[in-house]
Amino acid sequence: MSFPGAHVDDGAVIGARVTIAPGAVIGADVEIGAGTAIGSNTVIHAGTVIGADCVIEDCVVLGKRPRLRKGSSAASGAPLPGLVLGDGVTVCCGAVVYARAVVGAGTIIGDQSQVRERSVIGERSVVGRGSCVDFDARVGDRVSIQTAVYVTSGAVVEDDVFLGPGVVMTNDDTMGRHPKGEGLEAPIVRRAARVGGAAVLVPGVEIGEEAFVGAGAVVSKDVAPRDVVLGVPARVVRQVTDADLLERWR
Numbered sequence: 215m216s217f218p219g220a221h222v223d224d225g226a227v228i229g230a231r232v233t234i235a236p237g238a239v240i241g242a243d244v245e246i247g248a249g250t251a252i253g254s255n256t257v258i259h260a261g262t263v264i265g266a267d268c269v270i271e272d273c274v275v276l277g278k279r280p281r282l283r284k285g286s287s288a289a290s291g292a293p294l295p296g297l298v299l300g301d302g303v304t305v306c307c308g309a310v311v312y313a314r315a316v317v318g319a320g321t322i323i324g325d326q327s328q329v330r331e332r333s334v335i336g337e338r339s340v341v342g343r344g345s346c347v348d349f350d351a352r353v354g355d356r357v358s359i360q361t362a363v364y365v366t367s368g369a370v371v372e373d374d375v376f377l378g379p380g381v382v383m384t385n386d387d388t389m390g391r392h393p394k395g396e397g398l399e400a401p402i403v404r405r406a407a408r409v410g411g412a413a414v415l416v417p418g419v420e421i422g423e424e425a426f427v428g429a430g431a432v433v434s435k436d437v438a439p440r441d442v443v444l445g446v447p448a449r450v451v452r453q454v455t456d457a458d459l460l461e462r463w464r
């Protein structure tokens with residue numbers, strides 16, 4: 215196979231029908247599954263494993279190593295094996311997906327978004343343009359993360375959750391003034407919950423299954439399953455009706 219204008223390391227394993235555009239750089243031991251297309255000026259770092267029929271657009275970086283300040287809470291000390299992308303994953307222009315992240319089959323990582331090391335994203339989810347899934351976060355299947363969302367490190371976002379544009383999760387009430395390795399508490403968003411645009415989740419809150427958080431709310435206490443909460447601070451105003459449950463909309 216020849217890929218004019220691209221650099222492909224000798225140790226890379228390239229499947230059938232793979233296309234690699236000019237300017238792409240494919241590192242050592244990278245594996246690219248059959249039918250995958252790699253865009254122009256994309257850099258794929260050593261050890262990255264990409265499934266079949268993926269679309270990796272232009273100017274993407276896959277398998278980036280984190281650059282951390284001394285004492286950063288992101289440091290684990292463990293070596294970082296390669297990034298793993300499942301079959302049919304799409305990574306759009308300018309996105310950066312770090313080493314040791316795992317992205318499930320059929321998921322779309324939007325333009326200029328960032329998926330950090332040791333985070334796991336399930337199948338058929340979407341990470342919207344400019345959003346960040348921070349290190350050690352867990353995102354389930356069929357999750358919709360819209361534009362400019364911050365999923366903080368250690369957060370858990372279960373299957374079928376919807377996070378509206380500009381949702382911000384936080385995980386540190388001290389804003390950095392805590393002993394190393396202590397004090398961080400990320401939110402948990404349970405299955406099929408919906409969080410409206412620009413809502414803020416303070417550290418450690420749990421949003422219950424099928425709950426609904428209105429646009430602009432600041433959630434400072436746990437939200438029970440099916441509660442609808444609005445405002446600053448968020449207060450319960452009603453319940454999600456049977457007719458509005460996800461199972462009615464599949």
Ligand SMILES: CC(C)(COP(=O)(O)OP(=O)(O)OC[C@H]1O[C@@H](n2cnc3c(N)ncnc32)[C@H](O)[C@@H]1OP(=O)(O)O)[C@@H](O)C(=O)NCCC(=O)NCCS
Nearest residue numbers: 360377378379409410411412427428429430431444445446
């Ligand atoms: C909650 C929401 C669904 C509106 O619900 P609603 O029952 O139709 O609300 P209404 O427009 O009838 O307003 C009822 C009252 O709640 C207030 N209210 C409505 N939305 C509110 C919100 N997000 N935060 C605080 N108060 C809100 C209204 O001002 C009104 O107050 P009043 O009774 O004092 O006049 C809507 O505001 C919302 O948050 N939608 C989510 C949109 C979103 O983020 N989508 C993401 C993808 S784009």
